Amino acid sequence: MENYLDVQAVGMRFGSRKGEFVALDSIDLRVAKGEFVTLIGHSGCGKSTLLNIIAGLNRPTEGVVLLADREIDGPGPDRGVVFQNHSLLPWLTCYENVYLAVERVFGAKEPKSRLAERSHAALEMVGLAHAEQKRPGEISGGMKQRVGIARALSIEPKVLLLDEPFGALDALTRATLQDELMRIVASTEATVVMVTHDVDEAVLLSDRVVMMTNGPAARIGAILAIDLPRPRDRLAMVTNARYIHLRNCVMEFLYRRHAKVA
Amino acid sequence: MSATPLKRKMLPVEVSGASGTVATGPSPAHPAAAELSDRLARRTATEGRPYRRVSAPEWVISSIYAVLGMVLFVLAWGAIARMGGRIPDPAAVWKAAVVIFSDPFYSKGPNDQGIGWNVLSSLRRVALGFGAAAAVGIPLGFLIGRFSVISGMAAPIVAMLRPVSPLAWLPIGLLLFKAANPAAIWAIFICSLWPMIINTALGVRQVPQDYLNVARVLNLSEWKIFTKILLPSALPFMITGVRLSIGVAWLVIVAAEMLTGGVGIGFWVWDEWNNLKVEHIIIAIFTIGIVGLILEQTLVMVAKRFTYN
Known part of the structure; x- marks a missing residue:
């Protein structure tokens, strides 16, 4: 397998008054092209910090991250980021929110009509063609998150980064969007790194689940390959022995070997 | 919903x-x-x-309450007028008002003009002073909000000058412009400036980090960041600044005109005091209040138009 996204010995230290705080300690992770990888761990384990480093929003104090053999040295449109709180601009319509991203990435080399096509296509992919002209304030939380996904994918990123994308949604909406995401990822063959603290979400969606130990100085505790065939059906999984076993492996890691004292 | x-x-x-x-x-x-x-x-x-x-x-219920309050107010005023002194009663003021508003736009020389001309000249001064303050204050507020160096330099000056009554600046205006009318506009400029600077800077500083993160991951150009993120995000704060400025300007213009003379509602109040036409002073008080209310409400409507959520 080709190493598409390559996290090499990444560490993150924050200076504070009480001395140095080590958030991440020598993280090594290789993600292949088209792979879906989930980072899971208790809150405060630095999984979001790692995602932000890949996004380029934070600079690691040690180590390096390569994407398609080029070093990441800042944020850029070769990575599409979906934030937990959707981060849509409330004064723009759904269409304009997506168009802003499309225009930035393709505006220099494509005519306006093509940019509009791309924006429409992205919103259609997430099933929001009918809500294009609505403002974020006029649509539900689930729909906002769909627009966020459309915006991230519209720029044809090398890798899609999802930071607890469904964390703020109710359980039913979350399930629908997980199914949608599986469908979209299958059709676009996107490479995805997702942060979550939902065990079912991690096992259902991923090719590999990266389980992180508790901070400070969080590391990768274990990596679990999810060898369930795709497409995966949510209902069939409930009784699938392999699924239940894999799910238990993650639970075991999180609640026995690395239980967090609340 | x-x-x-x-x-x-x-x-x-x-x-x-x-x-x-x-x-x-x-x-x-x-x-x-x-x-x-x-x-x-x-x-x-x-x-x-x-x-x-x-x-x-x-709205029917709230209008009933409003009318009730007005009636009580006029009754109380009538009672005070009957107790003696020189306060004219509501009927006398009403009679005078009918005369004044039947011909608001007459002009018999610079010192004797209809109330319409007086209000319009005051509004013109406010518009000019306020417009100049917006042209200076809003860009300055943006710079102060965006760059901490400029903020650090400007903050103490703004904090020191803001509590000064704009009338204290009037002589400086007279010195600079050597005429009464621009000096009054100058006072309006000074008093409108501070709310505009402070609120614009506050609005720019309060742009949510999430929106700036979007700008960062997309690598948006500075111009796009300004037009698509900073400006719309700070706009409600800027409109608040405009509203406060207009309010203060309308307060200050009356005082400034009392000092500078000419045509204007503030000067008119002073002139009628010299003529001892107390009815007219009361009419002026109501007129100033109603014009101020209209200005305020117009801007509240504008502000609503630009509020997103």
């Missing part, structure tokens, strides 16, 4: 029997909420429930 089921629970109290008593629900403070609950009340009534719900529209 997720608010609907909640709202429905606190709908107007139902009318007991057919006595015809009008019962009203809890009156929500917000006009939009009032309209919503009113609409819901009507809808519920047409849904054929076994009981009737009767509720007068909120």
Whole structure:
């Protein structure tokens, strides 16, 4: 397998008054092209910090991250980021929110009509063609998150980064969007790194689940390959022995070997 | 709308029997909420429930209260007038007002003009001084909000000058422009400047980090960041600044005109005092109040237009 996204010995230290705080300690992770990888761990384990480093929003104090053999040295449109709180601009319509991203990435080399096509296509992919002209304030939380996904994918990123994308949604909406995401990822063959603290979400969606130990100085505790065939059906999984076993492996890691004292 | 089921629970109290008593629900403070609950009340009534719900529209009730307050106010004023002294009673003022407003735009030389001309000259000064303050204050506010160096340099100066009465700047204006009219505009400029700077800077500083993160991951150009993120995000704050500025400017213009003379509502008040026409002074007080109210409400409407959520 080709190493598409390559996290090499990444560490993150924050200076504070009480001395140095080590958030991440020598993280090594290789993600292949088209792979879906989930980072899971208790809150405060630095999984979001790692995602932000890949996004380029934070600079690691040690180590390096390569994407398609080029070093990441800042944020850029070769990575599409979906934030937990959707981060849509409330004064723009759904269409304009997506168009802003499309225009930035393709505006220099494509005519306006093509940019509009791309924006429409992205919103259609997430099933929001009918809500294009609505403002974020006029649509539900689930729909906002769909627009966020459309915006991230519209720029044809090398890798899609999802930071607890469904964390703020109710359980039913979350399930629908997980199914949608599986469908979209299958059709676009996107490479995805997702942060979550939902065990079912991690096992259902991923090719590999990266389980992180508790901070400070969080590391990768274990990596679990999810060898369930795709497409995966949510209902069939409930009784699938392999699924239940894999799910238990993650639970075991999180609640026995690395239980967090609340 | 997720608010609907909640709202429905606190709908107007139902009318007991057919006595015809009008019962009203809890009156929500917000006009939009009032309209919503009113609409819901009507809808519920047409849904054929076994009981009737009767509720007068909120605006009718609030107008009744407003009229009631006015009546009490005029009665109290009449009582004070009857106690003696030189305060004219409401009837006398009304009679004078009818005369004045029957010909608001006459002009008999620079010192004797209709109330319409006086108000318009004051509004013109406010518009000029305020416009200049917006042209200077809003860009300055942006710089102060965006760059901490400029903020650090400007903050102490703004903090020191802001509490100074704009009338203290009037002599500087007279010195600079060597004429009364520009000096009054200058005072308006000074007093409008501070709310504009402070609120614009606050708005720029409060742009949510999430939006700036979007700009960062997309690598948006500075121009796009300004037009698509900073400006719309800071706009409600800027409009608040504009509203406060206009309010202060309308307060200050009366005082400034008393000092500088010429045509204007403030000068008119002083002139009528010299003529001992107290009715006219009271008319001027009402006129100033009503014009101020209209300015304020217009800007509140503009502000609503630009509020997103």
